Amino acid sequence: MASSCQRCGAALNIGASSCPSCGAPVAPAAQPSNIISALCYLGFAITGIIFLLVEPYNRDEDVRFHARQSIALSVAWIAFSIVMGVLIAVLPGPLSHLFIMLNRLGDLALAILWLFLVYQGYIGNRFRVPVLADWADAVPF
Ligand SMILES: [Zn+2]
Structure with a gap:
């Protein structure tokens, strides 16, 4: 299951700690x-x-x-x-x-x-x- 950024909706890389698009931090809940x-x-x-x-x-x-x-x-x-x-x-x-x-x-x-x-x-x-x-x-x- 791919996850997406809570702020801008961009797709997140597996294990990413921040959004590659807007830089928003990824909450543990958004970890795949x-x-x-x-x-x-x-x-x-x-x-x-x-x-x-x-x-x-x-x-x-x-x-x-x-x-x-x-x-x-x-x-x-x-x-x-x-x-x-x-x-x-x-x-x-x-x-x-x-x-x-x-x-x-x-x-x-x-x-x-x-x-x-x-x-x-x-x-x-x-x-x-x-x-x-x-x-x-x-x-x-
Ligand atoms: Zn984002």
Whole structure:
């Protein structure tokens, strides 16, 4: 989503701190929401929660979606790590080694998904990850 100057209406460059046409300072509210949407994922649930609480970002529906999905991804990753950790500890030798491998593959897949979502936020696409997006909708704020 491109933003425009509050005073003269000229198009603003991404991340610009002042208007290239009239020189008016750009308020944080006028910062493109796609940058903030990408930032929602950078600190996982922490940045997700921050951007759901901090004005004016928490009034932007794109930002809200990505913030919630970031929280959902974090919860899924933590849950996955706990389940795998328990299985690795409890299962006998050979099976334990299998789950150590599965754990690494899962971490790799989640890291790739995380990177993909940073990019989806950046291009302003509300990409809904199956299941995770439903969890995201359930975030109560
Ligand atoms: Zn201007």
